[in-house]
Amino acid sequence: MNGWSFIRLHAILIYLFMFLPVGVVVLLSFNDSQFGSFPMTGVSLRWFVELWNNDAIVRAFKVSFLLGGLTAMISTTIGVLASLALVRYEFPGKQFMSTLLIAPILVPEVVLAVALLLFLRFLNVPKSFPLLLLGHVIFTMPFVVLVVQARLVGITRNVEEAALSLGASPIQTFFTITLPLLAPAIFAGALFAFTISFDDITGTLFWKPGGVETVPTQIFAMLRNSISPEINALGTVMIVLTVGLPLFGAALARTISSRRGA
Amino acid sequence: MTTPAVELVDIVKRFGAITALQPMSLTLPEGSFVTLLGPSGCGKTTTLRMVAGLLDPSAGEIRIKGKRVNETPIHKRNLGLVFQNYALFPHKTVYDNVAFGLRYRDIERSQIKKLVNEALDLVQLPSLGDRYPKQLSGGQQQRIALARAIVIKPDVLLLDEPLSALDANLREDMRVELKRIQHQLGITTLFVTHDQSEALAMSDTIVVMSAGNVEQVGAPEEVYNTPSSEFVARFLGASNIIESRTLSVDGEHAMVEARDFGNVPVPIERVRNAITGRESKLVIRAEFLTLNKTDKTPADGVLSVNGQVETVDYQGQAVRYFVRVGDRQLQAINMIDGHPFAEGETVSIHVRPRDCALLPGAIT
Numbered sequence: 001m002n003g004w005s006f007i008r009l010h011a012i013l014i015y016l017f018m019f020l021p022v023g024v025v026v027l028l029s030f031n032d033s034q035f036g037s038f039p040m041t042g043v044s045l046r047w048f049v050e051l052w053n054n055d056a057i058v059r060a061f062k063v064s065f066l067l068g069g070l071t072a073m074i075s076t077t078i079g080v081l082a083s084l085a086l087v088r089y090e091f092p093g094k095q096f097m098s099t100l101l102i103a104p105i106l107v108p109e110v111v112l113a114v115a116l117l118l119f120l121r122f123l124n125v126p127k128s129f130p131l132l133l134l135g136h137v138i139f140t141m142p143f144v145v146l147v148v149q150a151r152l153v154g155i156t157r158n159v160e161e162a163a164l165s166l167g168a169s170p171i172q173t174f175f176t177i178t179l180p181l182l183a184p185a186i187f188a189g190a191l192f193a194f195t196i197s198f199d200d201i202t203g204t205l206f207w208k209p210g211g212v213e214t215v216p217t218q219i220f221a222m223l224r225n226s227i228s229p230e231i232n233a234l235g236t237v238m239i240v241l242t243v244g245l246p247l248f249g250a251a252l253a254r255t256i257s258s259r260r261g262a
Numbered sequence: 263m264t265t266p267a268v269e270l271v272d273i274v275k276r277f278g279a280i281t282a283l284q285p286m287s288l289t290l291p292e293g294s295f296v297t298l299l300g301p302s303g304c305g306k307t308t309t310l311r312m313v314a315g316l317l318d319p320s321a322g323e324i325r326i327k328g329k330r331v332n333e334t335p336i337h338k339r340n341l342g343l344v345f346q347n348y349a350l351f352p353h354k355t356v357y358d359n360v361a362f363g364l365r366y367r368d369i370e371r372s373q374i375k376k377l378v379n380e381a382l383d384l385v386q387l388p389s390l391g392d393r394y395p396k397q398l399s400g401g402q403q404q405r406i407a408l409a410r411a412i413v414i415k416p417d418v419l420l421l422d423e424p425l426s427a428l429d430a431n432l433r434e435d436m437r438v439e440l441k442r443i444q445h446q447l448g449i450t451t452l453f454v455t456h457d458q459s460e461a462l463a464m465s466d467t468i469v470v471m472s473a474g475n476v477e478q479v480g481a482p483e484e485v486y487n488t489p490s491s492e493f494v495a496r497f498l499g500a501s502n503i504i505e506s507r508t509l510s511v512d513g514e515h516a517m518v519e520a521r522d523f524g525n526v527p528v529p530i531e532r533v534r535n536a537i538t539g540r541e542s543k544l545v546i547r548a549e550f551l552t553l554n555k556t557d558k559t560p561a562d563g564v565l566s567v568n569g570q571v572e573t574v575d576y577q578g579q580a581v582r583y584f585v586r587v588g589d590r591q592l593q594a595i596n597m598i599d600g601h602p603f604a605e606g607e608t609v610s611i612h613v614r615p616r617d618c619a620l621l622p623g624a625i626t
Binding site: 156158159161162163164165166167168169170172173176177180181 | 314316335336337338339340341342343345347349350351352353362363366367407410411414420
C-alpha cells in the first residue's frame with residue numbers, strides 16, 4: 001500500500017466518522033418501526049406525519065423561524081452599518097470598537113449566555129422573547145460584520161466617488177452603488193445569522209422565557225423523556241434546512257455574479 | 263475677459279501637523295488643458311481632490327466658473343472624474359455606466375440614449391453598450407470611464423493619473439486619443455500625472471510641483487527649455503547640471519565660467535536671475551550633448567570637452583551614454599548615426615551655448 005492510497009483511506013474514514021451518524025439519523029427517520037433504532041422494518045413517512053401533527057414541534061418551528069428571521073434582519077442591518085463605519089470612516093477608538101464587535105464569537109457561548117442572564121437579573125428585567133432575540137443578535141452580528149467588512153474593503157472608494165461626481169447624492173450613491181455591490185456579502189451574512197440562530201441551543205436554553213421552545217430546545221426536551229423516532233425525522237428536517245439554505249444561497253450568489261461576467 | 267473655468271486662490275491643505283499643500287494659486291482658462299506634474303507626495307492629487315470636492319481646503323478659495331464652491335458638495339459641482347483604476351460600476355452595463363450621470367439630470371429617456379451613444383462613439387467603442395466592465399480590456403474600460411465623465415458635459419474634467427495603469431503602447435495611443443477628445447469638446451481639463459512625457463505631450467500649461475510647492479508654471483516648451491529650478495530641470499528629461507560662476511550679464515547673454523566647459527555665453531532668454539560674480543548652475547539637456555570622435559573639430563562657437571564613455575544604454579532609436587569628465591559623470595542621449603560609441607572609448611563632447619540654460623545659486 002503506497003502513501004497516497006493510505007491518505008485516501010484516511011480521508012474516507014474521517015468523512016465516514018463525521019457524516020455516518022448524520023446519515024444514520026436520516027436513514028432511521030424513514031424507518032417504519034416504533035423504535036428509533038435498527039433494525040429497519042420498512043420504509044415510511046409516518047414520523048414526518050407525526051411531526052406535522054405534533055403541535056409542540058410545529059410551534060417550536062414557528063418560534064425558530066421567527067427568531068432566526070428577525071435575528072438575521074436585525075443583525076444584518078446593524079452589522080452592515082457597523083461595517084460601513086469601520087471601513088469608510090476614521091474615528092477615535094476605531095480599532096477597539098472593531099475588536100469589541102467581534103468579541104462575542106471569541107467568548108465561550110456559555111459565558112456569554114450566563115453573563116447576559118446575570119445582567120438581566122441585575123437590571124430586574126424578566127426573560128422575554130425580545131431579550132432572547134437580543135441575545136441571538138449579539139452573537140450572530142460578528143459573522144455579519146466579518147463577511148461584510150471583507151467585501152467592503154474590496155470595493156474601492158473611487159467607485160463611490162465617481163458616482164458622487166456624476167451627481168448622485170451620498171444616499172443615492174449608497175443605494176445605487178455601494179449596496180448592490182455589497183449584496184452578496186449581505187446575503188451571506190444574513191444566511192449565516194439565520195442558520196446560527198436556528199441551530200443555537202446553549203444561549204437559547206439560558207435566555208428563553210418559560211413556555212417558549214425553539215426547535216433545538218424542543219429536541220433537547222424530547223430527548224430527556226425518551227428517544228422517539230420523531231426525533232430522527234426532526235433531525236432530518238433540521239439538516240435539510242441548515243445545509244440546504246446556505247447551499248442555495250451560494251448557488252444564487254454564483255448565478256448573479258456570472259451574469260455580470262465576473 | 264471671460265471668466266476662467268477654475269480658479270484656485272491661495273488654497274492650502276493641512277493634514278494635522280503636516281502641510282500637504284502650501285498656498286497655491288492657479289487659473290484654468292476655459293477650454294485649457296492644465297497638468298499637475300510631480301513625484302508622489304508632491305500635493306498634485308490633493309489639489310485635484312480639493313477641486314473635486316473630495317477634500318476640503320484648509321484655507322483659500324476654489325472657484326468654478328467664477329462661483330465659490332468651497333461649500334458645494336461634490337455631487338453638485340458638475341465635474342467629470344476619471345481615476346487610474348477606472349472605477350467603473352461593476353454591476354452595471356457599459357450603457358448604464360455612461361448613462362448614470364444623466365439620470366441625475368433633468369433629461370428625457372430618449373435624449374439619454376442619444377447622448378450615451380454619442381459619448382460611446384466619441385471614445386470609439388460604439389457597440390459595447392450591453393457588456394459588463396469586467397468583460398473589457400483595461401484600455402476599453404478607461405475609454406468608458408472617460409465617456410461616463412464627459413457625457414454630463416462637466417464644467418471641468420478631472421483626470422487622476424488616468425493612463426498610469428495601461429501598458430506602454432496603449433498608454434501612448436490613449437494619450438493621443440484623450441487629447442483629441444479634449445480638443446474636440448473644448449472641455450477644461452485638470453490632469454494629474456507623474457509622467458513627464460504625458461505632461462509635455464498633452465498640456466497647454468504644466469504646473470510642476472514638489473513637496474507641496476509649485477515649482478514652475480508654464481507651457482511645455484517653457485518648462486522644458488527654461489526650468490526655473492534644479493528640481494524642474496532634473497524632473498523633466500535628463501539634465502546635466504554643472505556648477506558655474508556668472509562673469510557678466512548684458513542684453514544678449516550671460517557669460518558664465520562653467521566647470522570643465524570654460525566660458526559659456528548663455529542666451530539671456532534662457533537665464534534666470536543671473537547676478538554678476540555669483541554662483542550659478544548651467545543646465546544642459548542630455549540630448550544637447552553630442553558625442554564625437556576626438557579628431558573632429560567643433561563647429562564655430564560650439565564648446566567641447568573630452569571624456570571617456572563609461573556606460574552605453576542602447577535604446578533602439580537612440581543611445582544614452584554616461585561619460586566621465588573629470589570627477590563627474592555626464593549624461594548624453596544621441597540619435598544613432600552609424601555606429602554607437604563603445605564603453606571605454608575617449609570622445610569629444612560638443613554643446614552649443616544656445617542649448618544651455620542658467621539657474622541661480624549653488625548646486626544642492
